[in-house]
Amino acid sequence: MMLPGRPRPRVGRSGGTGVSRVTTADVARESGVSRTTVSYVLNDTAGAAISAATRQRVRAAAERLGYVPSAAARALRRGRSDLVLCALPDWPVGPVIDSLLDHLTGELATRGLSVLVHHRREQRPLSDLWRAVTPRAVVGFTAFSAEDERAMQRAGIQAIGTVLDDDPRHPGAFAVSQTEVGRMQVRHLAAAGHRSLGYAQTTDPRVVDFAVPRLAGVREECRRLGLPAPRVRAVEVSVESGAAAAPAWRASPHPVTAVAAYNDEVALAVLAGLRALRLRVPQDVAVIGVDDVPAARLSAPALTTVSQSVHLQARYLCDAVVAALDGGSEPARPADVLRLVVRESA
Amino acid sequence: MMLPGRPRPRVGRSGGTGVSRVTTADVARESGVSRTTVSYVLNDTAGAAISAATRQRVRAAAERLGYVPSAAARALRRGRSDLVLCALPDWPVGPVIDSLLDHLTGELATRGLSVLVHHRREQRPLSDLWRAVTPRAVVGFTAFSAEDERAMQRAGIQAIGTVLDDDPRHPGAFAVSQTEVGRMQVRHLAAAGHRSLGYAQTTDPRVVDFAVPRLAGVREECRRLGLPAPRVRAVEVSVESGAAAAPAWRASPHPVTAVAAYNDEVALAVLAGLRALRLRVPQDVAVIGVDDVPAARLSAPALTTVSQSVHLQARYLCDAVVAALDGGSEPARPADVLRLVVRESA
């Protein structure tokens, strides 16, 4: 017994639910060694030569007592935790983001890091969040403010900012260019001979960071190809809204013969609206979406769309986080992330 | 100066990136008071009567120095953190789970708690995860093992287990009954006069916890109503797979006149398959889904489906977590969570 009568905390803890943590001291007492030895054994500390018998005893005691190391104490001592925080903007999480997070979680787990995702990043100051978590790194998906970036650096936290969208303030950062998404839609429609284009914009305010550059890309490519500016209509995800947009598109002069949509959901609404109006796709109006959601291949007609390779993006994100943590150099940027999926609608 | 020459840590920290944390000691030195006073001021500790002038000085110093409290130290001292951990099973995250998490995050933020989501719960032992985070509570979405539950209790962590699905081992726990989902599908089809039913099962192994009880509900209700057992076919999310299932359903004797699908995505595949075969919906075969995804209202014909009120579920989950944390009693279970959405397909 090397710690006899060590006083129990005087300070009342939370509940008084009878919760008393098993600590290294308990394991040490139980196995008749010092806390030092317990730590060495349980952490497999290199260079600590502990006899097999002692190791055995310590492990058994830890097991028997149900010892669980305190993450807080360890983080305090080491000066860092084993957590990676993903601060997710208030985006609707679909299959794309979901698999990105799944992939990242799996990959970093092999390096002993736990990925934690916080939704609705903009709800509170970002600093409140990482203060409460003290992660090794913060993945932001969009750019951090200069102030946030400074604060994280001061706290020794790696900040991985822009990853998913274009950001003019960070021209160097990797991003799946949303502008290019819009350009690709137009190039495909123009190649099929369409000259007068409509655009079906989303009404979801949460995705404005994607919506703005996609439309910009559409406008830009129209200009570059000498086409008239696209006729933009906001379309909700309903048959009625899709149908309501059609008259404006079909109006003279130069009725629209093809519509690019913000994404597949909006494109499906356009499809449904045109169907309700007995317009044929693609003969009367061609339609192209973005994302290649599962439903895209099931519509009538099947939806032509631009897909963003989740797989490549996920790998890049992982590599970027790992590089930041290891102090390595930025990973190679993936090429050919965007792919045109031609089906029947355009 | 009350802490002159306090030795800087001897132990080399991680990077040597020149990161040195600003602590209460620094703020105390800067403002010429003790760390006690700093803590009192910065935490607005009740019962601590500090002069306005001192408060002012301390706050200014903290601001100037960019002081950020150490979450690890605070957690160690207080014995608990301000984190709530959601251990998400390896489900495909769609709008339903997404809004559940958004809602929970927003609600608990008003109580000073940060919600952290970990994907792919089954990838590693759950205990590894909460050990690394030391949250106040863990939300599991499915049941915890008895061992996990014991361990969390020992560590003073609230465990909120079954929430989203049926679990026969926890008959008391709230759940949106997936069995009832299947029963509702059959009741609607039977009420429309259908007697011979098909079932389009998912092929996604990740959702087996939902798939099994839904089909069980379908079987059960068929039995109860004296209908023949449903003809079950696995259907992938593709036109081909939907079409491939049809011959078996249409075979004599008693060709199927209605198909219940695992969810809307599978139902859309069935719809597309039937369309490819020139079968009319609902005249030749009626189809009903589950979820009411956005695309459900856009298909041709529009999809009849069973929706699970996300709003009510989210509120219940919040209340359950809050009750667990405050030691309050279990919240009232929401009624009428399931709703039939009748459109054209059945």
Place this chain on the structure above:
DNA sequence: CTGAAAGCGCTTACAG
């Protein structure tokens, strides 16, 4: 009104 001191549970340089 304010400060010195203890202690949360851990890891590790140092001394045997």
Place this chain on the structure above:
DNA sequence: CTGAAAGCGCTTACAG
């Protein structure tokens, strides 16, 4: 091969 001791940064009962 093993242990005593220091210290991570914080909060708070206690003593002025």
